[in-house]
Amino acid sequence: MAEPAYTVASDGETTGEEKSSSAFPEIAIGIDIGTSQCSVAAWNGSQVELLKNTRNQKMMRSYVTFKDDAPSGGVSNQHTHELEMLSGASIFNMKRLIGRVDTDPVVHASKSLPFLVQTLDIGVRPFIAALVNNVWRSTTPEEVLAIFLVELRAMAEIALKRPIRNVVLTIPVSFSRFQVTRIERACAMAGLHVLRLMPEPTAVALLYAQQQQQTIHENMGSGYEKIALIFNMGAGYSDVAVSATAGGVSQIKALAGSAIGGEDMLQNMMRHLLPDSEIIFSNHGINEIKSMGLLRVATQDAIHKLSFETSVQIDVDLGNGLKICKVVNQEEFQEVNREVFEKCESLIIQCLRDAKIEPDDVTDIIAVGGCSFIPKIKNLIMTTCKRQELYKGINPMEAAVCGAALEGAVASGINDPFGSLDLLTIQVTPLAIGIQADGNNFVPIIPRNTTMPARRELAFTTVHDNQTEALIVVYEGEGKKVEENHLLGYFKLVGIPPAPKGVPDINVCMDIDASDVLRVLAGVVVPGSQQPAIPVMEVRMPTVDDGHGWCAEALHRTFGSRLNLVTVQKKMQQ
Amino acid sequence: MSRRKFWTPLYATLRRNLPSKHPYFPASSVFKFPSPTYSFSPPSPSSSPSSPFPSSYDFYSLQNLKFPVRSFCFSTGSEEQSSARCWSCGAVAIAAPFLVCETCRSVQPVDHSVDYFHIFGLEKKYDIEVQNLEGKYKDWQKKLHPDLVHSKSERERGYAAEQSARVIDAYHTLSKPLLRAIYILRLEGVDVDEEETLTDPELLSEILEIREAVEEAADPLALNEIKSQMNEELNHWSNSFATAFRCRKFEEAVNSIRRMTYYERVTEEIVKKL
Numbered sequence: 073m074a075e076p077a078y079t080v081a082s083d084g085e086t087t088g089e090e091k092s093s094s095a096f097p098e099i100a101i102g103i104d105i106g107t108s109q110c111s112v113a114a115w116n117g118s119q120v121e122l123l124k125n126t127r128n129q130k131m132m133r134s135y136v137t138f139k140d141d142a143p144s145g146g147v148s149n150q151h152t153h154e155l156e157m158l159s160g161a162s163i164f165n166m167k168r169l170i171g172r173v174d175t176d177p178v179v180h181a182s183k184s185l186p187f188l189v190q191t192l193d194i195g196v197r198p199f200i201a202a203l204v205n206n207v208w209r210s211t212t213p214e215e216v217l218a219i220f221l222v223e224l225r226a227m228a229e230i231a232l233k234r235p236i237r238n239v240v241l242t243i244p245v246s247f248s249r250f251q252v253t254r255i256e257r258a259c260a261m262a263g264l265h266v267l268r269l270m271p272e273p274t275a276v277a278l279l280y281a282q283q284q285q286q287t288i289h290e291n292m293g294s295g296y297e298k299i300a301l302i303f304n305m306g307a308g309y310s311d312v313a314v315s316a317t318a319g320g321v322s323q324i325k326a327l328a329g330s331a332i333g334g335e336d337m338l339q340n341m342m343r344h345l346l347p348d349s350e351i352i353f354s355n356h357g358i359n360e361i362k363s364m365g366l367l368r369v370a371t372q373d374a375i376h377k378l379s380f381e382t383s384v385q386i387d388v389d390l391g392n393g394l395k396i397c398k399v400v401n402q403e404e405f406q407e408v409n410r411e412v413f414e415k416c417e418s419l420i421i422q423c424l425r426d427a428k429i430e431p432d433d434v435t436d437i438i439a440v441g442g443c444s445f446i447p448k449i450k451n452l453i454m455t456t457c458k459r460q461e462l463y464k465g466i467n468p469m470e471a472a473v474c475g476a477a478l479e480g481a482v483a484s485g486i487n488d489p490f491g492s493l494d495l496l497t498i499q500v501t502p503l504a505i506g507i508q509a510d511g512n513n514f515v516p517i518i519p520r521n522t523t524m525p526a527r528r529e530l531a532f533t534t535v536h537d538n539q540t541e542a543l544i545v546v547y548e549g550e551g552k553k554v555e556e557n558h559l560l561g562y563f564k565l566v567g568i569p570p571a572p573k574g575v576p577d578i579n580v581c582m583d584i585d586a587s588d589v590l591r592v593l594a595g596v597v598v599p600g601s602q603q604p605a606i607p608v609m610e611v612r613m614p615t616v617d618d619g620h621g622w623c624a625e626a627l628h629r630t631f632g633s634r635l636n637l638v639t640v641q642k643k644m645q646q
Numbered sequence: 647m648s649r650r651k652f653w654t655p656l657y658a659t660l661r662r663n664l665p666s667k668h669p670y671f672p673a674s675s676v677f678k679f680p681s682p683t684y685s686f687s688p689p690s691p692s693s694s695p696s697s698p699f700p701s702s703y704d705f706y707s708l709q710n711l712k713f714p715v716r717s718f719c720f721s722t723g724s725e726e727q728s729s730a731r732c733w734s735c736g737a738v739a740i741a742a743p744f745l746v747c748e749t750c751r752s753v754q755p756v757d758h759s760v761d762y763f764h765i766f767g768l769e770k771k772y773d774i775e776v777q778n779l780e781g782k783y784k785d786w787q788k789k790l791h792p793d794l795v796h797s798k799s800e801r802e803r804g805y806a807a808e809q810s811a812r813v814i815d816a817y818h819t820l821s822k823p824l825l826r827a828i829y830i831l832r833l834e835g836v837d838v839d840e841e842e843t844l845t846d847p848e849l850l851s852e853i854l855e856i857r858e859a860v861e862e863a864a865d866p867l868a869l870n871e872i873k874s875q876m877n878e879e880l881n882h883w884s885n886s887f888a889t890a891f892r893c894r895k896f897e898e899a900v901n902s903i904r905r906m907t908y909y910e911r912v913t914e915e916i917v918k919k920l
Contacts, residue, residue: 318781321788323780482794485796485797498814525807586803586811
């Protein structure tokens with residue numbers, strides 16, 4: 073891949089006034105690319121402002137329509153009717169597809185979308201295609217996202233009357249570092265430089281920190297620490313964060329997230345209304361796509377209405393003799409989506425536990441994202457947190473993008489005379505990072521919710537006598553077994569001095585630096601020696617490219633357990 | 647995979663050497679990983695402040711900074727504020743500890759003679775008010791965090807990364823009784839070998855008993871009961887550590903640490919099961 077078109081000049085030779093940037097630093101803008109909707113915000117010199125497109129919209133649908141000529145996205149193009157977006161020519165839900173392999177359940181759930189998502193179930197990138205003049209034209213999630221980002225960039229440049237290069241993006245908590253590289257790739261394709269990536273609820277936490285800071289300024293009171301629980305649920309993902317805020321500094325205490333969202337509820341409802349919908353639509357013929365679109369629109373409308381009404385009448389003719397005429401009430405909706413709601417609840421409980429915070433100690437509960445309007449979601453948040461009401465000072469649809477824009481201004485080194493940018497977020501690792509050891513177990517080295525930057529190491533040893541090589545396979549995630557986690561990369565440690573099993577001391581160290589770069593170091597020591605037996609390996613992760621699910625299997629097939637490692641048993645733990 | 651460079655060119659030449667430690671996975675005492683080095687100029691053997699700690703414990707090392715050696719005005723092993731000067735503007739330090747210049751707000755290089763208690767403006771003693779740490783921690787991060795010096799020089803960003811990481815570690819260490827105990831003993835030159843084989847048969851059988859109880863505990867209620875029992879033990883041994891330390895009876899102090907380590911582990915196991 074090509075190097076960026078610009079580089080920051082080394083100023084190692086200069087002393088004294090060492091400002092490397094110009095007198096007017098470019099302010100990074102904040103972008104929230106949602107699964108369903110997207111928005112852009114920027115610091116305008118005194119506050120954060122949401123940018124509007126030429127049709128005066130602040131929220132734009134996240135999709136790209138492929139046509140004979142140039143493709144166009146939801147920023148510039150506006151379908152007169154939702155159905156046009158569902159004709160097969162438009163790709164959407166990119167955020168659910170990016171960086172996932174074709175064995176991923178989330179990819180499988182996407183197969184009922186009107187465009188083509190094909191899986192071979194071997195752990196490679198899924199094939200996606202848009203219908204253009206009755207031809208399935210292939211593309212990739214990165215490409216679709218890049219096309220969309222180019223439109224966003226153009227829109228922001230018109231609104232701000234300056235070129236845009238630096239951006240702060242919000243991402244779901246559950247994104248792996250591999251998925252993050254895919255997002256960065258899409259940005260690079262669109263000519264954007266990612267200054268910072270923020271887990272969505274931490275962007276909301278930053279906005280909250282600013283609001284609390286301003287309240288203190290106004291009341292001239294003393295700033296005591298406030299604990300906030302942020303629940304963010306959009307179409308594709310649910311995230312939870314617990315933050316402790318004081319004096320504009322927001323320390324993230326814990327994060328939790330899952331690829332579960334409004335899209336899952338929509339699909340559950342569609343299946344409820346038309347039980348064999350997946351079979352009917354699996355062929356992706358022109359007529360089926362049309363029926364699928366009609367059902368999707370009708371179901372979506374019904375879910376929206378159920379946020380305000382107790383029951384709703386669905387009456388839709390899908391063509392091909394398929395008609396749905398049904399009354400659905402809230403109880404039915406809740407029953408159909410019981411698993412979704414249970415998952416949300418468990419995420420909140422897990423996050424509170426990880427933060428070591430009791431519900432009573434939480435100052436404010438903040439619910440954001442499109443799904444925070446669903447009554448059941450509001451209720452379950454309040455019940456789980458033992459609270460009567462939610463925080464009202466934040467716009468649920470604009471919170472994340474506003475936080476990202478604040479971070480953009482702070483990270484660009486902008487100062488505000490009124491102290492509105494006197495802010496800082498201290499992030500933690502959203503997922504544990506570790507290696508495969510003790511069979512196919514995942515052994516975390518940096519646990520989740522570790523304050524960044526971080527450096528941790530753990531000792532391992534060989535499983536065979538005279539084992540001279542070891543495979544270091546790096547994973548990220550929460551599963552106990554490696555296959556439940558995201559593969560980040562692998563390398564082989566060679567030249568281990570021959571010794572009985574269990575004798576060589578193999579240290580694996582993981583280092584996340586101030587700019588969130590992960591490096592894995594591995595070294596071998598023979599007991600009694602002070603020096604590493606062989607040069608230490610230092611590998612920047614992730615190293616995997618596409619098809620990483622397949623890689624893990626191939627490694628297993630090739631090496632079996634020959635190059636395995638085990639953790640060194642703690643003597644005190646026996 | 648140069649992709650990551652797209653958003654990290656600013657830090658590409660930074661290096662950092664965090665103290666690698668975790669209460670239950672102590673760093674191997676045999677060898678240390680070198681800090682990741684990605685410099686494009688040869689490392690210069692220069693102003694490496696010597697660690698005041700007698701152990702092999704590796705804190706931050708600045709020796710690989712890529713900047714040419716110059717005679718900076720700050721003195722590395724400075725005793726208090728008197729002689730310290732800002733590397734950037736030359737102003738004399740007003741307050742101690744001198745982590746940030748009060749005049750030009752530049753982040754200063756790590757001074758290893760400043761211990762964790764000093765950073766938090768505390769007297770060097772075991773019983774401290776933990777509640778007050780978070781505020782001070784955030785105050786420091788607002789001055790030191792690498793995110794806030796994005797537009798500053800590469801050199802200052804390096805200092806910020808190290809200082810900020812050190813403050814995180816200081817906060818983490820001081821806020822946890824066990825870590826604080828180990829740290830304060832280390833400042834006295836006493837190293838606690840957490841890997842040491844157990845010899846006290848009384849403690850051994852007690853531990854085995856507790857472990858069994860945890861394994862057999864059928865419901866959260868039973869687990870929580872053991873947990874509160876462990877908390878009591880932790881408090882008890884924390885107090886006896888404090889007493890032993892005050893009287894400089896280091897052997898007793900180490901013994902208390904050993905106890906605390908066990909009870910902490912049991913608590914962790916319970917939390918996992920809950």
